[in-house]
Amino acid sequence: MWWPFAGALVAYLLFRLWYDGWRGPLTAAEIDEGLAAIAARGGSAGTDTGQFRQFLEADDGREFVMLNLVKVTPGLVPHPISGEPVEGRAMLDHYTRHFIRRLVARGGHPAIVARKVGPYVDAWGDVPADPGWSIVGFMRYRSRRDLLALAADPSFGPVHAYKSLGTRETFSFPTQPMMKLFVGPRLWVALLLALLAALASLGLK
Structure with missing residues (x-):
């Protein structure tokens, strides 16, 4: 058969x-249109627009993996709608569920998500003190076009408050894998x- x-x-x-x-x-027109849409809804908190544009203009059309380091807000925070005290992690989880659905719809997905289980054991040079990171995540993006579309997606407006309340500190930067020893979806x-x-x-x- x-x-x-x-x-x-x-x-x-x-x-x-x-x-x-x-x-x-990405084309120059797509970049201008996407950044204009982001600016029209108030910008993206914590994002350096100039650095973001530079990354988009250097697009090679390939997939990439975004490294995210996150310190979850400890203790209770006021719910953005009810004002009732809730765990900071619950706020971040609410935002993350929305984000993952949108990411998967555009061909992306979490590659690795891990919780931190110890302090820095190796740090050289002018590395600042460990702020107490909670989560390390690698998110696979199908392309920089998809990253721009997600950043401009108006559906994130209503849920962004959950990210802000649930995140004490964070930073992210894009990477290209040099070696992979795990089996990917392909x-x-x-x-x-x-x-x-x-x-x-x-x-x-």
Whole structure:
């Protein structure tokens, strides 16, 4: 029975159309339009617009991974709507759920998310004291175009207060992987679809 394998191939091609960035680097017009949309809704707190524009203008059309270091606000904070005291982590979790849904819709996903379990054990040069980071996250973006679209997305306006309340300190910067020893979605999705096709073929015999 060949048709389960044909179906798996079509499904994988559709996955790659969604997962990979096929549109090439950002154009100057796209950058201007996106940054104007961000400015129109009050800008993005903590973002250096000049550095952000420089990163967008150097677009190579490839995927990248954003490193995020986050210190969760300890203790209780006032809920942005009810004013009732809630845990800072709950506020950040509320924002993160919204963010992840939007990220996945644009072909991105968390690559690694880890909690900090100890102080700095190695720090050279003019490294400031450990502020007490809570979470380290690597978020895979399909392209810089998707990052710009997410930054300009008006749906983040109502939930941004949750991020501000739940985050005491944070910084982020983009990276390009130089070596990966784990299996990414391109491979494990292919293996999963092949397995499902093989099982379907056996079941139909």
